[in-house]
Amino acid sequence: MLLFSSKKELIAHLATLKNTSTAVGLVPTMGALHKGHLSLVKKAISETKTVVVSIFVNPTQFDNKDDLKKYPDTLDADLEYLKKVSDELIVFTPSVTELYSNNISSKEYDFDGLDETMEGEFRSNHFLGVATVVEKLFSIVKPNKAYFGEKDFQQLLIIKKLIKKTNMPIEIIGCPIVREPHGLAMSSRNERLPKGIRVKASCIYETLLAAKKLFGTKSATNVMNWVKNKFDKQPEFELEYIKIADQDTLGPVKRKQKNKKYRAFIAVYVNGVRLIDNIALN
Secondary structure, three states: OEEEOOHHHHHHHHHHHHOOOOOEEEEEEOOOOOHHHHHHHHHHHHHOOEEEEEEOOOHHHOOOHHHHHHOOOOHHHHHHHHHHHOOOOEEEOOOHHHHHOOOOOOOOOOOOOOOOOOHHHHOOOHHHHHHHHHHHHHHHHOOOEEEEEHHHHHHHHHHHHHHHHHOOOOEEEEEOOOEOOOOOEOOHHHHHOOHHHHHHOOHHHHHHHHHHHHHOOOOHHHHHHHHHHHHHOOOOEEEEEEEEEEOOOOOEOOOOOOOOOEEEEEEEEEOOEEEEEEEEOO
């Protein structure tokens, strides 16, 4: 496994591989790796010859400084985890200065409204920070394919829009959500939950499954109200939002149409930890 912290050295190494027309896959992460991340890495290995995994906690996508401070630093464990998957990976672990120099700020983007709902509504400038760092990584690695999990489905659409806006020749691959045995979507944040609460948090996914069933006969508004009422009865959980939206545009569902796909999105606070999840409804 090759480890780089300098973008200049990584670019130079990848240039030698490009001469042999080697396809490159990129898996951007913020570390604190779990099986969800590893599923992305394995997918990249199956489709590309050279795989770069970046580990970088991006400061510009955190609107809450305390959340940034609490984000786990598990680099040594992450590297050992990756070695078990493949010893041929390239791992990029830049510092903040290496990526941002002396200007730690986000670029401005127009995502045609994709960033104005759900996560964008509750996390100020979050997607500007995400897009900024992803564009930086894309410009350094110049991958043929890049892999993102569907747990952050809105982010996945934002990255696809970024590619369209910038005309970068990169294929964005969305990968299925990986869940814990009790159904909770795998997330680095799960480690901050006590074991008992972590199991109880499986009710988030159970609620989404029930919402999917209801959506077959009820309107989007009725289903969202049902979810809100369900969480009102559970004081341990604070529902931040439940949205049912067009899967492609994230626009609200006024009336269901047979030729459109819909998805339910949810954000819930549990023990002060913010968890998100989503599910395809049809």
